[in-house]
Amino acid sequence: MVSKYLIGAGALLSPLVSATSSAKRGLIFIPNSTTLQDNSIWVQTGSDLTWYYNYGNLPSSDYTHIPQSKFEFVPMMWGVGPNPSQDTAFHDSVVNLINTGTPISHVLSFNEPDAPSAWGGSDVTPANAALAWIANFVPLQKLGVKLGIPAVTGAPTGFDWTEQFLANCTSILQTQCPYDFIPLHWYDNLGGLQSHINQYATAFPGKKIWVTEYADPNQDLATTQQFFNQSASYMDGLASLERYSYFGAFRSNVSNVGPNATFLNNAGRLTDIGSLYLGFGLTGVVPTSNN
Numbered sequence: 001m002v003s004k005y006l007i008g009a010g011a012l013l014s015p016l017v018s019a020t021s022s023a024k025r026g027l028i029f030i031p032n033s034t035t036l037q038d039n040s041i042w043v044q045t046g047s048d049l050t051w052y053y054n055y056g057n058l059p060s061s062d063y064t065h066i067p068q069s070k071f072e073f074v075p076m077m078w079g080v081g082p083n084p085s086q087d088t089a090f091h092d093s094v095v096n097l098i099n100t101g102t103p104i105s106h107v108l109s110f111n112e113p114d115a116p117s118a119w120g121g122s123d124v125t126p127a128n129a130a131l132a133w134i135a136n137f138v139p140l141q142k143l144g145v146k147l148g149i150p151a152v153t154g155a156p157t158g159f160d161w162t163e164q165f166l167a168n169c170t171s172i173l174q175t176q177c178p179y180d181f182i183p184l185h186w187y188d189n190l191g192g193l194q195s196h197i198n199q200y201a202t203a204f205p206g207k208k209i210w211v212t213e214y215a216d217p218n219q220d221l222a223t224t225q226q227f228f229n230q231s232a233s234y235m236d237g238l239a240s241l242e243r244y245s246y247f248g249a250f251r252s253n254v255s256n257v258g259p260n261a262t263f264l265n266n267a268g269r270l271t272d273i274g275s276l277y278l279g280f281g282l283t284g285v286v287p288t289s290n291n
């Protein structure tokens, strides 16, 4: 994976590249049809984002002109339909991308399967998830694609769900269920994020961790910014943590994680957090400002 800010040697010397740049960072792409102009912000010259996902199996048309080596699309199978062991649409779509010139190297699976759909979860039982995993993901690993297990919620029941999923998969396959990395979600303070990561790192030694959604929601601006800085330093320094993506690539007044957590203000300008995340300097733009 080639990080954009490493391509030109000159960029390394630029004072605009702050110490917070990181090749681990990706975009959770949550476009809003009323503000499509915001979509180019994340891929502007100098942005250090190296990968993205959009909760779906196909790349976003805004980014298909950018090669995978610069901005890697990571497909996700969001949930599981009524025929978990028969439905291979996700697998087939990834194989088709690979065969038509989009070299997919990592895939993500079910979004918050331990949560009901009313809360934004995909509400899948561990046993059905195991069947869908075997039908769609296990064959992709044989093609060299790295597999992320389902990203459960940060609740303790999420950990139980994961253990049951792996046990069900292993018992169906009659051999250790194959997977490569562990995506996690976290919505609370830094201490909580650290102990959450530690819990999974201890339970699944040797597996890389991705934090695919995180923020400290509904806090005042100073607390939110401090969380952002400290969590980025922490994750950048943690060797077992391979990638992370902050939940906040949208405007303050459409936010569901509070008005202070977002990358953009109400007019679509980068806030301090948004700008630092892309590897630029502070902007002083207050998230709730209107221009």
Ligand SMILES: *[C@@H]1O[C@H](CO)[C@@H](O)[C@H](O)[C@H]1NC(C)=O
Binding pocket: 032, 033, 034, 035, 254
């Ligand atoms: C998209 O933006 C409009 C206008 O700001 C807003 O009313 C709507 O709730 C947003 N949609 C989502 C899904 O955030």
Ligand SMILES: *[C@@H]1O[C@H](CO)[C@@H](O)[C@H](O)[C@H]1NC(C)=O
Binding pocket: 126, 127, 164, 165, 167, 168, 171
């Ligand atoms: C899934 O695993 C759980 C816990 O090990 C077990 O109770 C359950 O019977 C399993 N379900 C299937 C369908 O194998």
Ligand SMILES: *[C@@H]1O[C@H](CO)[C@@H](O)[C@H](O)[C@H]1NC(C)=O
Binding pocket: 218, 219, 220, 221, 222, 258, 259, 260
């Ligand atoms: C957002 O931050 C401002 C400034 O720190 C604070 O007054 C406000 O209460 C915060 N909003 C929320 C929802 O926490």
Ligand SMILES: *[C@@H]1O[C@H](CO)[C@@H](O)[C@H](O)[C@H]1NC(C)=O
Binding pocket: 018, 019, 020, 222, 225, 226, 229, 276, 282
């Ligand atoms: C966050 O880090 C940036 C530089 O990396 C620094 O300029 C800023 O003051 C920090 N903000 C907080 C709230 O610590």
Ligand SMILES: *[C@@H]1O[C@H](CO)[C@@H](O)[C@H](O)[C@H]1NC(C)=O
Binding pocket: 253, 254, 266, 267, 290
């Ligand atoms: C968000 O703020 C912008 C700028 O003030 C405004 O045009 C837009 O309608 C607002 N959207 C919502 C959902 O309040």
